[in-house]
Amino acid sequence: MEVDNTVRVQVMTNKSLVGVASIVAAQYEKFAGWLVAGLGASLALLVSNLDKTKDMIQPASAGYAIKIFVAILIAHTAQKILAIVVSSGATSLQSDAAAGMEPPLTMPELSAFLANLENAYPWPLSAMVRRSFNRMHKGKLTFFGKMIARLSLWSAGLAALQILLAIWLVLVLARGLP
Structure with a gap:
């Protein structure tokens, strides 16, 4: 099948790619944000009461969990930056259409x-x-949409990494229980 590369088709493809990418990035960013906030609050509670919880969980496990949490924070920061880029690109494309700059130029x-x-x-x-x-x-003309879609997939991949690291963190803490 031959691909139609007229300006109109490329513009529509670009808009579709950016639209889907913005939804994917936003949804994963929300979920990962709640996950990081919950884990951070739990670890803060654990560390602040370590003198009381040392009989229930090994301090070494808590220390290892904090290191995993730092890795989660690094992945979350990168994911947040990508989500902002994707969101900005989508907003720009939507505002261009709303302002009457509807291609084809x-x-x-x-x-x-x-x-x-x-x-x-x-x-x-x-x-x-x-x-x-x-x-x-x-x-x-589809370069922008393809780039935004790829960044969205990287953002989703970083969210998946955060989920896996969170599961690992919980397992580390669970192994530290007597």
Whole structure:
């Protein structure tokens, strides 16, 4: 089957990819946020009462659990950054459509639009934006949607990693019980 790469089809593909990606990233980000908050509160309670709980759980297990929690925090921070990028991209695309900037733009208009966006950012961000937009300048209008979709999948993967680390953390604490 031959793929239709007209401007209109590429724009619709881009919008669909960004829309799905924003929903996926937002839902995983909410779940992971609650998971991290709950684990953090539980560990804070455990550590603050370690003198009272030392007969119920080995202090070494609590220390190991804290190290796992730090790994969860690192994964959560990276996931949060990706979720923000995905959300920003989706919001930008929606606000463009709401503002009447509904493509298809001609290629010269698209180039001018992307150049204006590139100029809005200071260096070194402008260099990163320019590199991303170069593909769109060449007519690959689905690049943005594909990039946002990939970032959303990375965000979901980091959420899954957090879930696995949380399960490991609970198992470590459970093994420390007498």
